[in-house]
Amino acid sequence: MTDGFAVIYYSGKNSIANKATLRFYADRWTLTYTDYFTAETVEVIWKLDQIHPARVLAGVTLFKYGEFPHQSIEYSNDILNVKIRAHYPTVEFDKTDMFIETMNWKRISIVIATVAAFVVCSYLYFIPFLAVQVVQNMPASYDEELGEYVFEQMAEKLEIDSFETVLVNEYAEKINFNTEYPIQIHVVKDATVNAFALPGGHIVVFEGILSKMQHKEELAALLAHEVSHVNHRHSIKAIAKSLSSYLFLSIITSDVNGITSVIVSNADMFNSLTYSRSLEEEADTEGLKVLYDNKIDQRGFIYLFETLQKESDDGIGAIELISTHPLTEDRIAKAKEASAKQKNYQDRQDLGETWDKIKSRLSFQ
Known part of the structure; x- marks a missing residue:
């Protein structure tokens, strides 16, 4: 020895x-x-x-x-x-x-330049792509556990209105979102015009956006859109891509605990994630389908977009939902095209009854 x-x-x-x-x-x-x-x-x-x-x-x-x-x-x-x-x-x-x-300086310079180019390309393209692929292959149960943990951290800073939360969940229960995740909606007493989804089914809706809505179908559109983000794991993909450089070693070694640790330590990013145009359009497309399958007027998406656009045009400021979910002309046009073709919608009185309770509660405060 x-x-x-x-x-x-x-x-x-x-x-x-x-x-x-x-x-x-x-x-x-x-x-x-x-x-x-x-x-x-x-x-x-x-x-x-x-x-x-x-x-x-x-x-x-x-x-x-x-x-x-x-x-x-x-x-x-x-x-x-x-x-x-x-x-x-x-x-x-x-x-x-x-x-x-045995290499001369010219060869060394070529090697260094090649390595540098590889590192830059990896940082900008390969590592973010790999991060999304790793998340995509994780079981759905991982989303639920992560979302639960992140929400517990957030809940300490949010003022949840328990009565409005019950009403909005009552409204959501009347809609089949075709999801495997347990959807839990939380209404926050805050004038911010925003809503966001966490992995695994938690959805946070601010009073600010509820108070601006004028039609019951708007809320259905908003929830269908956010549930679609949950279904396609958009939030965890977006944050993994954003933090890919920090996650590099954990991604390469498939260290799930390391990935979780980095994501949880940056939990505050979930309420300000900016989704790509393709992810937003995917959530819109599925959200429109949810409304169609539930015989809810797809104009709810148009009403929602018009509400958000009006808030922005009135000079209220860069409202959160538009800054994190960019409202493009393509999204509005596709919503109008889909709703113009819809023939199966009904006046969902069951949604209307709960919607009236929600608006009454908001006006009472």
Whole structure:
């Protein structure tokens, strides 16, 4: 056995860098470190025949072990490399450092420029794309757990009107949103003209937007739109894309706990997410279908858009719902086109009864 050498150890199960001690034996290497979560001492054994050839770049040596996802160690210690070469002739090293030493400055500049271009492209395109794909492949139960946790954090800062919340949920129960998620709506006592959806089914609606509505179908349109964001996991995709650079290591290693930790620590972003044009149009399209399937007048979307446009045109300011859900001419035109073709809508008196209660409550305050 040799004396211990300090290295950084990665288990392959998460992105945590563990300070470890490496020791050599005739037929194996051992790595000893303290587990980050349990604080217990852990010893890992590496058999010589499963150690991959080392990669040496700019003085940093990297060894991988076993099958994917690989365990690995890295260190900057030339003496350690000398000892490994002396004791283990079967352990291979690549020629990376030698290659760099023989390169001229022109070649080095080309390599640096190529690497820089790759990093920029990865940062702008590949990593955000990968973040969305990772979220897309997570089970639906993950959305519910995350949404519950995020809402609990938000609820401490929101003044929920319990009576209006009951009424709006009573209204929503009369609509089949065709969703697998448990929809829970919360009305906030705030004049902000806004509403937003969290992963897994929590929807927050501000009194400000309810007070501006004049038709019962407007609320149906708003809720159908937000539930569509929930169904297509738009909020978690948008925030994962926005935070992709922070999530990089967790995404590469599929470390769900690491992804969750970053998202939860940025929970306040959920109420100010800006959706892309394609996501907004997808939510509109599905929302219009929800109204059609429930025989609700699709003009509810037109009424809603007109209400929001009027608020903006009146100089009230960049109201939240338009700043986070951009109101484009295409969205308005598609709503008008769909409603013009609708023939199956009815005057939903059951919705009207609850809608009257909601407006009465708002005017009473």
